Amino acid sequence: MTERIRDFLRDRRAAGIEDGPVLVVDLDVVRENYAKFARALPDTRVFYAVKANPEPKLLALLANLGSCFDTASVAEIQMALAAGATADRISFGNTIKKERDIARAMQLGVRLFAVDCEAEVEKIARAQAATGAEDVRVFCRILCDGAGAEWPLSRKFGCEPDLAIDVLEHAHRLGLEAYGVSFHVGSQQANPEAWDGALASASRIFRELAERGIRLSMVNLGGGFPTKYLKDVPAVEAYGESIFRALSKHFGNRLPETIIEPGRGMVGNAGIIESEVVLVSQKSKDADEMRWVYLDIGKFGGLAETMDESIRYDIRTAHDEDRRVPCVLAGPTCDSADVMYEKTPYWLPLSLEIGDLVHIEGTGAYTSTYSSVAFNGLPPLRTYVI
């Protein structure tokens, strides 16, 4: 909780104009996070992952600080442009794109595209031919095991390194620039050493393509940089050092150009959700039975990352000095799946009451845009950027 957010929420309550949960994002924290990334990885360009939080004021701040932008759709490209980023600072980082969206992106000036298979390379080549875009660069995403990450990393994005070599060669053959390799070590990655294995694969791809006369330039180190939820996480500096060591180990003194795509690590700790306790109850007459605490926000209102209890937020109340008891924490909808923490109950003050406000910390990323459009008639999470 920052002083600016505390003041904002107090003034808002005093004005008494609104009801329901609200997310407040403090730009001072984002500015600080950006500076930390720049310091920890001085030779690496930052591509902010717009999907983490696309609030216009936030994008404008980052554009102004010199950030580049990793986008997932044409709409996100347009948001980054509207925020003041030039097209050469935008990558279309989604490996799953409609061909007409690739063409639209090219028409908007974007030249950097992610792929993970030959079919996607072919779409890009056709879109290039159709739009006449020049100097189109592609990077191929490779699979990573994701060990150490809190948010599940599936095999959805990326291909095996051996296939990546063919994919990049195919791009080269079709007149695109085979630009580099990307990977993702898994979101909320608690292990700063997690980049080592993927960098070993990347350097092998660089070597094998060099033998075929194709010179790659760039390694996209992806995101995965954690934000602090309940558990402490290593500082950005530790990630910077570990990544630099791994780069030197695998690439020697011919270091590639590098980029990172922080999303959670850039805005997670800049946001706080204020929510209201709607109900506290028990399911039976047994006084020892688990308490249920229901908030006015849940899995469908912005806290989707509590799915499978993956992300465990730090929740602060006005009674945190009091005795705590284990509680099941649930959302306000009529959906039985809208339960956030049950397998591992959440310890909350026994004195917490209906009507109390709670503050869910570290909610600046992957909350507002995840929220349902109108499930149960409830409006999406409102955001204020201050």
Added chain:
Amino acid sequence: MTERIRDFLRDRRAAGIEDGPVLVVDLDVVRENYAKFARALPDTRVFYAVKANPEPKLLALLANLGSCFDTASVAEIQMALAAGATADRISFGNTIKKERDIARAMQLGVRLFAVDCEAEVEKIARAQAATGAEDVRVFCRILCDGAGAEWPLSRKFGCEPDLAIDVLEHAHRLGLEAYGVSFHVGSQQANPEAWDGALASASRIFRELAERGIRLSMVNLGGGFPTKYLKDVPAVEAYGESIFRALSKHFGNRLPETIIEPGRGMVGNAGIIESEVVLVSQKSKDADEMRWVYLDIGKFGGLAETMDESIRYDIRTAHDEDRRVPCVLAGPTCDSADVMYEKTPYWLPLSLEIGDLVHIEGTGAYTSTYSSVAFNGLPPLRTYVI
């Protein structure tokens, strides 16, 4: 797929005005479903669960057919009123309500409220005192085991029957009408006999309260009536017969007033989502490796019920006569959790290609309002009611 939906989609494609997935709901099917419920349970009032799909035209049709409405929020109450339902045909069926929302509901004329604990009863009594609403009725939800249901039923709603007796007595003491008992056998309930155990508990609560001089009137049989996805489900008639048998068994010749709250069973099979194949790929050079098929809709665009692979939709393509192979089915977002079917792969035609349209059947319920407001910059699912 109905002929009306097929024609609508063909005309829409011919007009070529839109991009992205779309849900089309055929009101003729809803009309038929309503008639089936009315025939199968002739003495039971239907309270349509608005949360399943709150499209205005759909609510207007149901209001016109005589349906009542089960609502989860003040916004849903307002939608039901706007559709032409009078307030006496609306229940506020969410057991988790803010006291000020209860008061707003009373000001809108609603008199029927769900509870599952004494604290909720007290909110209702205070809201009644504050608004001067008369003849306020409450029913208490009891826990059910949910065996046989496809969508997980947690312990989120309801209390143990012994506690329900106290809760209803508390309501009576506070000047509310202790009106009845409700339960839910679990959504997409494949077993028509599932109501028996809960009705046994309900009749015991009726008897015990009668001994304390409190006469309950109503049993709310909840929802749970299935719609056809991949597997066949029993017909509504089988549910009607089984429920009637269980009611007679437990209540003898003093049958209570009954209501049902179908949502999925009313609109599930009335809707079809048309989606486009964005990418088909493999993760390695091994030709036997699993294929990945990516659609332009996924877990965050309206198919949230694929969570944990709970609901398995029937997906039709133009190549359904061709040889099928197992595929992982995933959505279009840059989120690694946006994978729909992987543990149990989905068999799709080998000839299915990028750009092909697919039809996801049985998607009339729990899709459009679940969709994210703007995750990855993608717009929420568009709905057409025809």
